Amino acid sequence: MTDIIYLNDLKIDTVIGVFEWERRIKQTISIDLEMATDIRKAAQSDHIDDTLNYKAVAKRLISFVEESRFQLVETLAEQVAAIIIEEFDVPRVKVRINKKGAVRYAGDVGIIIERSKG
Numbered sequence: 001m002t003d004i005i006y007l008n009d010l011k012i013d014t015v016i017g018v019f020e021w022e023r024r025i026k027q028t029i030s031i032d033l034e035m036a037t038d039i040r041k042a043a044q045s046d047h048i049d050d051t052l053n054y055k056a057v058a059k060r061l062i063s064f065v066e067e068s069r070f071q072l073v074e075t076l077a078e079q080v081a082a083i084i085i086e087e088f089d090v091p092r093v094k095v096r097i098n099k100k101g102a103v104r105y106a107g108d109v110g111i112i113i114e115r116s117k118g
C-alpha cells in the first residue's frame with residue numbers, strides 16, 4: 001500500500017533559463033509534488049510529528065528555489081527531488097515543474113520526473 005501526500009501549484013520566483021535575457025530576470029515556476037509515505041501512524045496519533053509536514057516541505061523548497069540560478073528545468077527538478085528524498089526521508093517522489101509562458105503559443109511546458117531513494 002502506498003499513501004501519497006501531494007502539494008500542487010507551489011509558485012516560486014527564480015532565475016532560470018538558458019538565454020541571456022533570462023539570466024537578468026526572475027520567472028515564476030510552479031511545482032507539483034507527489035510524495036510517497038505511510039500516513040497510518042499519524043492517522044492513529046493525530047500528531048504532526050508522525051507525518052511528513054507538507055508546510056515544512058513547501059518552506060524548504062521556496063527558500064531553495066528562490067536562491068537557485070539553474071539554466072535547465074531538468075537540473076531544478078533533480079535537485080528538488082533530492083531534497084525531498086534526503087531531507088524529508090521520502091522513499092519515492094514525483095516532481096512536476098511547470099515553466100509557464102516559456103514557449104510561445106503553448107499554455108505551459110515543463111518536466112515530470114520520478115525518483116526513489118537508493
Ligand SMILES: Nc1nc2c(c(=O)[nH]1)N=C([C@H](O)[C@@H](O)CO)CN2
Nearest residue numbers: 016017018019071072073074102103
Ligand atoms: N528540455 C529543456 N528545454 C529547454 C529549456 C529547459 O530548461 N529544458 N529551457 C529553455 C529556455 O530557457 C526557455 O524556457 C525559454 O524560452 C528552452 N528549452
